């Protein structure tokens with residue numbers, strides 16, 4: 001399906017972004033053990049959070065983004081960078097208890113590929129550390145990254161702390177875009 005059609009479908013279904021279909025596909029393929037306590041990193045405008053709370057209405061969802069995110073019933077949102085996640089008491093008290101950590105974080109692009117690659121790599125490394133610290137054993141981690149020279153290194157890094165590390169390129173992800181998702185079970 002063309003990217004515009006995914007966007008149209010998302011709008012019809014009341015979702016804030018077409019990114020929901022990427023998450024849906026990854027969840028179908030990866031079959032997480034449990035989805036009850038979720039951390040959504042880089043959550044704005046809120047498509048993934050909407051999807052999770054619609055599908056798993058009894059779950060506890062914590063979302064964080066540097067940008068504002070309009071209210072979603074059932075979502076506890078914090079306008080903060082993941083660099084400061086350890087300052088958010090409501091999230092810190094659940095350290096080691098999350099069963100799903102999802103990250104669609106993407107930094108602002110400068111257009112200078114070397115700088116963009118390093119910024120993405122830095123954020124991805126930080127995100128992996130957050131997932132390791134906040135997930136329970138057997139918890140599932142899904143993270144967006146990009147197909148560049150750092151991908152192998154990120155994957156190797158994940159393999160040190162996660163079992164069953166895999167990459168997914170969902171159908172709803174634009175073919176031309178270099179984005180790809182890493183998945184692991186702690």
Ligand SMILES: C[S@@+](CC[C@H](N)C(=O)[O-])C[C@H]1O[C@@H](n2cnc3c(N)ncnc32)[C@H](O)[C@@H]1O
Nearest residue numbers: 017019042045046047048066081082104105106
């Ligand atoms: C592609 S969007 C996420 C879309 C979202 N999954 C959805 O379905 O609506 C990427 C988000 O990452 C956020 N972001 C970038 N750097 C961040 C950081 N250091 N901490 C938290 N969020 C960050 C951006 O502000 C942006 O909203």
